[in-house]
């Protein structure tokens with residue numbers, strides 16, 4: 156797919172699709188609750204469709220229409236044994252969260268996913284689940300999927316997680332619903348807390364204090380109405396585009412701004428970006444706002460590290476693009492988790508931005524970008540990583556010569572209408 160330097164500003168309003176993390180959880184928690192869960196603004200991306208298909212395979216009726224999805228839950232113990240291997244597709248969130256639920260069932264299951272999923276580390280969930288007494292193993296014995304899970308009673312644990320990962324935290328908390336006491340997870344830095352918020356909303360006894368979240372077993376979960384906010388991780392591409400294309404002014408409607416997810420906004424502010432939050436509201440425990448973003452001619456470099464990292468983990472590729480256009484040096488540290496996403500996002504961003512003539516250097520856990528100088532287009536392979544494809548589509552708007560993105564269609568993982576929305580804002 157071909158892209159070229161923006162000849163027009165981006166202007167107008169846009170509602171980005173629903174939040175991926177919240178969409179997954181609405182289906183999963185709806186499935187293990189009694190009664191019907193209605194979900195509006197559900198993300199119809201391939202990852203969330205993988206979650207739907209896994210729960211359908213376990214006997215949950217899910218009606219999916221463009222306006223809403225209806226999940227007819229069967230309660231904590233209502234899932235039935237899947238007749239085939241559960242396919243989590245490209246979705247780490249599906250694989251890791253569903254494992255916590257499956258560990259608590261009285262049936263055996265096997266789950267797998269695509270080539271990328273089969274390379275991502277699952278030891279991070281196998282270890283705590285095994286400590287809880289679960290029977291879960293990597294079939295190829297390399298710490299990766301396919302995973303085989305068998306029925307075994309679960310014990311409550313207090314887990315000190317070595318990584319700030321909402322997928323690990325959520326997996327252990329979900330297994331904790333089936334354990335024999337209070338299960339808690341402490342992380343090195345706070346990751347997104349959608350599981351804690353939504354489980355509580357569905358009736359679970361969840362507590363959060365500092366870096367520790369805990370859950371009591373055997374709750375009466377009941378179906379609920381979930382209005383999914385727009386995904387800030389998807390909004391990030393248009394925030395960056397509006398900031399770097401001269402004359403742009405974009406209003407992003409109804410974007411989730413949960414403080415465990417809003418690091419991109421904090422980084423933009425530190426760079427001097429012109430972003431105004433309007434119409435701030437609360438939607439089912441999740442804060443949302445409209446974001447008015449205006450072209451900002453002189454962004455400046457910044458430092459991104461520490462506790463900020465989990466709050467913008469999926470936005471680092473597009474932040475690297477933004478940094479390439481900002482004056483001065485941007486340093487990204489403590490971002491080693493990026494190496495184990497759909498692709499090695501650190502290496503790919505460094506290699507491909509270098510191919511575009513950006514001056515930057517990769518480090519063990521991040522990169523150092525010397526921004527503000529002109530760069531050119533290149534041929535970029537997405538490696539089937541949606542965030543890489545979208546980041547370079549935005550980078551191309553600032554590049555002096557055209558860019559070609561190979562395997563650009565992978566955006567359907569989290570943002571199926573991304574290219575149409577980008578074109579509409581430029582029309």
Ligand SMILES: O=C(O)C1=C[C@@H](OP(=O)(O)O)[C@@H](O)[C@H](O)C1
Pocket residue numbers: 175176177247248319320321322323325346347468469492
């Ligand atoms: O819990 C979630 O919904 C997610 C958590 C993050 O992964 P980690 O938990 O591996 O950091 C993030 O990268 C992913 O896109 C979604």
Ligand SMILES: C=C(OP(=O)(O)O)C(=O)O
Pocket residue numbers: 202245246247248249469496497542569
């Ligand atoms: C890392 C991501 O998702 P997941 O871990 O669910 O595959 C992502 O969407 O950037």
